[in-house]
Amino acid sequence: MRITSPVTIGRQEEISLLERSLTQLRESTGRTVFLVGEPGIGKSRLVDHCVQQAADRGIPVLRGRGSITGGGTPFRPLLEALSSHFRTTAPPADPELLPYRSALARVVPEWRNAAAPGRTESVVELAEALLRLLAVIGRDGGCVLALEDLHWADSESVAVTEYLADNLGRLPVLLLATVRPDPGTALNLARSTERRRVATVATLRPLTAPEIRALVAGCLDAPAADVPDAVVERLVARSDGNPYLAEELLADLVDSKLLSTTTNDPQATDGSQATNRSQAAGGWHVTGDLDTTVPTTVVQSFGHRLLQVDPPLRDFLLLAATIGPRCCVSALRTVTGLDDPTLFSRLRAATEAHFLVPDDSSPHDYAFRHAITVDAVLAGIPAAQRAALARRAADALREDGPPTPDRCQLVADLLVTADDRPGAALLLAEAGRLTMADGASASAVLLLERAESLAGPAHRAEITESLAHALAEDGRLDRAFALAGTLPTLGSTTLAADRMVALHTRLAWAAVVAERSAETVAQVAAARARLHNGGAPEQAAALAVVEAHLALLPGEEERLPDAERLAEEAADMAERAGLPVLACQAWQVLAMLSRTHGFDVADGCLERMLAVAETHGLPGWRFEALIRLGGNAFMRTGEARRLEQARAAAEDLGSIVLSQRTEGFLAMHAVLSGDPATAEEIIGRCLDAAGRMRNHATHRYLLLTSATLAAHQGRRRTMEHVLRAFRQAGGEGSLLTPVMLGLCRAMCALLEEDRATADAEFAAAAAWEAEHPNVYFLAGRYGLRPLLAVLAGTAGWAEHAAVAASPGAELAWNRQFLDLAEAVLLGREGRAAEAAEAVARVRRDPGRFPTGHHLGLRLVAEAALADGWGDPVAWLRTAEEYFHALDVPPVAGACRALLRQAGVNVAQRRRGRELIPAGLRAQGVTPREYEVLALLVDRPGNQDLARLLSISPRTVEKHLASLIQKTGRPDRAALCRLAADLAVHG
Structure with a gap:
């Protein structure tokens, strides 16, 4: 018999929603749909239906899923989705994707370049890159991105999914995700996007009794009227309307011969042959007491089925279930110790017994038919036996090659089952550190939080230290600060002083970047409290660099000389000690401090920073040096060569955020350089993307640049409209305030010939600058x-x-x-x-x-x-x-x-003036005078000119005299030569 129904039962409303969504793709209308429901309720069947409908319409489908064993692997469902698509087609080579290739390389292996400088793209950069890629894939009719089991996905994948849901409304993309109704980030995402009206949430209800009857009829290939009422009543009661459970219970009834059909075919020996003849034989019949002789739960059903297989296969299935829902062949080989012929023989037998199925997301691996199957298989064995199996699997996997986040997390889960919580904590901490090194700080935080909850006293402090670092990396500074404050200062579990100094210094630097001066001061103080005898030179230097930034705050001007001296000493020490990152940090702050001495000194510091970055292969710091040098060069000379170099460096890094930052400077350069077309092109290309990516600083700068462009064209209404958006984006009171007042609003007033308003705007800018650090120099002061x-x-x-x-x-x-x-x-x-x-x-x-x-x-x-x-x-x-x-x-x-x-x-502004060469327009030549001059090429007389222009000879004489006076030519002959030159070169 069939294990599953050949048709989807009871989901017509959801099917209609998905089919409408596919149809709307032709109109470039995107949609996000979350299918929410318990295991076995039919989420995957609806995804299968949607995928088939898309294939019938020629719509590309990208399909991936989360994994219970891969929650610590960044972007796993996205990688699977893109791999599923690009397995049969090459990634698109569209020029518009070039800036995004490096970010996409994290999930498109074909685009990885070992020669490219190493850099970890942010989640937002990858999300924007994926949005652009989906738009390209779907531009000829749409595409579908199906992400299943999002509740098991890593935090970064959930964040990317949220970004896509918020921004694909005008793109031909259907995002379809399945989520269990368990509390967690995935369900929170589904509910929050539904509240924001950017997604539709379809919660799948249990099947009714008539729908269960239709499901059974489909499985048995029989008319619904032939399904015994007792079978329907039992399945409704025992499955609670869950179609997967109903199918499993039905299969058990057939296997145990409690539900059978009569056949006259002596060769019919299995259910499928009987099914093919069910109508001819009179239909299906109950042959025993369903309530007393048949298992009452799916667990019992699987236990019964497990007892019927050979002992070697039973042991194999128990060990596979202990590892998890997915059966990675390499992991099974390691844990079981079987040779390949025996291993694949067991896998084939498990598949034939309906325990395993080929894994759609990994063609060479297997998976249990459902997560419920795993629970059912393991439920029948004693806890001690399960712990022993878990210990055996953990020991084998731990010895099998270098640690990876996935492997560490899998072994940690096994150790928890084996009641080794401290051992699991250490492995989860290792997974967290590896994940953070790969740039997935949010996933690292989750892993380290779990590690901390399992850790014993001996290792809790070092795990807490790693968690504080991960929180700082993820931008959750308040929690990082609070957590650092909980670390013990006395006793055997106290971290070494140098590690505590390093942690507080790292948090202080994070506070500097976030412009949180109070927290910077507090973390510096905490670090200094742990220093002994001034600390090691590199510790003192790192703190000096952080403290130097504090001298740039309002009211701290008297600290500038000391800060500059300490930063110089730190830069010198860092270079001698071979600490290039610290050296770059020191030269960067020195460049900011030394602006009071002039831009030559500041540029000298930046050139040194650039040299250190290039010598030691630090592409991120190289970019920072180039963009600061480029900004200075643009202001000093008006040229953009260094900014172009910075843009190229950002593209080499594959950083969309850094590229947008550079584009903002280039757009402002274009505004001041009188190139509105370039400015408008950059703003149009980058403004919305920067807003979507929450690249707030660049988004504000681009808005201000757009307003400045309007101001420098005298378009006040447009300027005010954009400035409203600038204020809504947090621009009011930001460091850009003097630019807004002076370079933008005051300039617009001057182009309106309103000097009083311009004076007021400049005065407001000066008052603001008196209370804040002087960051921008083009605001009029x-x-x-x-x-x-x-x-x-x-x-x-x-x-x-x-x-x-x-x-x-x-x-x-x-x-x-x-x-x-x-x-x-x-x-x-x-x-x-x-x-x-x-x-x-x-x-x-x-x-x-x-x-x-x-x-x-x-x-x-x-x-x-x-x-x-x-x-x-x-x-x-x-x-x-x-x-x-x-x-x-x-x-x-x-x-x-x-x-x-x-x-x-x-001269009056008549039509045709735009045809006059600029030089002659500047000399005041009128359109009529230019007509006279143009006719002098053939040296006609005044009478001929008068006839050709329908004017009097006296008027011709006046025009000629005016032309001689305005152009500075000595006589009529010279005017004729000028006309000939214009004819040749015009």
């Missing part, structure tokens, strides 16, 4: 605000000299405005030539920061007109042309008004 103060007459040479002597004055964006302020001061003193030369310095590079450059020309031209120096007409024409093309009417209009005030005829 060192450039644009001093220029406005000089123009307003509220600042003179003394104030200008004070700003010009600061490190911020070295930066190219600021330098242009300070040079213009100097020109204004010189012009007021009648030093016209020197003033003009100061403006000329600025005009040598108009394309570096075009908006700032032309705004500066508009501002300085007003002072030059008033004081009678320089060439303000040419500056205003250039600025007017730029802001007209940029569509910033207030500034363009102000330029035209100043030109009229200077007594210059201002």
Whole structure:
């Protein structure tokens, strides 16, 4: 007979939901569905149905599952899912996936590159990468990602699943996951995503009596009317509507001949042959007392079946069940000691006896038909025998090769069964440390927490130490701090002083990165309390580097000299002692501390940091050096070469987070460099992804960059809209506040010709900077605000000299405005030539920061007109042309008004002006004058020009005279040569 029903019974509502979800994939509408139910309720059957429907529609399916023995293996169900798909097809080579290949390499073995620098991607990076990959796989009609037994999955896989559920609504992806209703992270995820309305949760109910009858009829291949009522009543009572249990009980009834069918075929010797003739023989009949002679539970059913197999197979099954639901062939070989022919003979016999089935997720291994099967097999043996089997398996596996997280966890579970809790604790701790080394800090925390709960007094402190490190790595600093405080300070179980110092120093550094100064101080104090005689040099140096960061806090300025000296000593000691990571940390903080001496000194520290990182193969620290050097170079000179190197370094690392961080700087560079297309492309590509990935700092920076882009185009409404999103993302009160006030809002006010508002924004930025560390130098304090103060007459040479002597004055964006302020001061003193030369310095590079450059020309031209120096007409024409093309009417209009005030005829803005070469537009050539000039190529007379343009000869003479005056040409012949040149080169 069949062991399972050929059709899925009682799940029409869930089937309709899945089929609708598959249909919606054609409309690029994604969905997440959680199937929740007890073991055997039918979750996997629904997944099978969905997979078959997807295959019939040509929709790719990626299928993986969690494992009760693999909870400590990062991303196991995802790895299985991708392997199941790429086993028959190569991973896509789409260029859009290139930035994500390194992250995906964790779960796509074909993309692993042993030559690439080692780095552990964050869970969020992998989740975003997987989202992009699924979008590519499903773009021609959708795809299905099926993750079964999510309750057994590692924490990282659950986190990735949550990320996918939150973000695949507009992608052609169906995420289907199965979860037991047991308390835990997987069930919490299902419920929380349902509350957020990003997922549908289908809780599978027990089957009703009519549905049980239909299930039995399908198994027996008989009409439902032929199923005896007594059988249905028994299965309903004993299975509680669970279809798997109902099938197992039915199988036992048939095997024990209590349910049989009559056949006239003398050769029919098994149930399946009888089933094929059931209708002809009159159907199925009960042949005994179901309540007294048949096992009353599935456990008894399996116990009965187990007694019927040969003793060697029985022992084999007991040992396999002791190991767990999955029967890894290599583990069975190790534990049983059988040779391969005997081992595979036993596996084949166990499969034929319906205990084992081939493992879908690992084609060369086996699994028990269901987790219930394992429980049932083991329930019939005494606890002492089970403990002995577990000890035997644990001893064999422990000797079989180097430890892995999976192996350690499996052996630990066996030792718990064998009542060796301390031994299990040590193995779980080892699994936790290995898992943390692989970057799965959340799974490491779970393993170490379990280890701590099992540990005896002799090992609890060292396990607690590892747990505190894992919590810090996972960003759960409050728990890490609290746990470190519980470690004993006296007695035989106390950790060695150097380990305690290392732990508190590590936690202090984590607090520095999280910008938690109070906790940094507390952890430094705790570390110093454990030092003896000042501690070892490397301990003192590591603490000095952490403490140096504290000198950057508001109100701690007097500590800067000591902090700088200690950091220099730490860097020197670290390099001599061969501690490159500590050396990089020291050079990094030195670069921050030394900005007060100028950017040359700061860059020198970063160059040293870069050299150490490259010499010792530290790609993460190499990136940090490059991006800081790139940021400084961008501010100092306006060039982005080092930022491009940093982006390449991030791509080599395979870090999406670091790539986004670099892209943020490049987007701001594009805004200031007058390249809005590049800025918009970067923002459009990275902004939403950074938000999805909770890359909060970069997300805020990209929002501010988007607002700054709008501000530098005079689009206040767009700027304010983006700034609202910036504030909602935590931007208000962040270290970006002065940039928001000065580089963004004040600049927009200036492009609206509203100097009063600009002054107020700059004043707010200055007030904020007075209360906080000065992190950003482009917010106006060192450039644009001093220029406005000089123009307003509220600042003179003394104030200008004070700003010009600061490190911020070295930066190219600021330098242009300070040079213009100097020109204004010189012009007021009648030093016209020197003033003009100061403006000329600025005009040598108009394309570096075009908006700032032309705004500066508009501002300085007003002072030059008033004081009678320089060439303000040419500056205003250039600025007017730029802001007209940029569509910033207030500034363009102000330029035209100043030109009229200077007594210059201002050309009307007629159609065709965009066809005039930029040089001629800057000289004030009008569209009609350009038409006249273009016709001079053939040297026509005035009468011919008048006829061609339908104007009078007198008007032609006026246009020619104006062209000679505006272009500086001596005569008509020279105009003809100019027209010929334009025709050739135009």
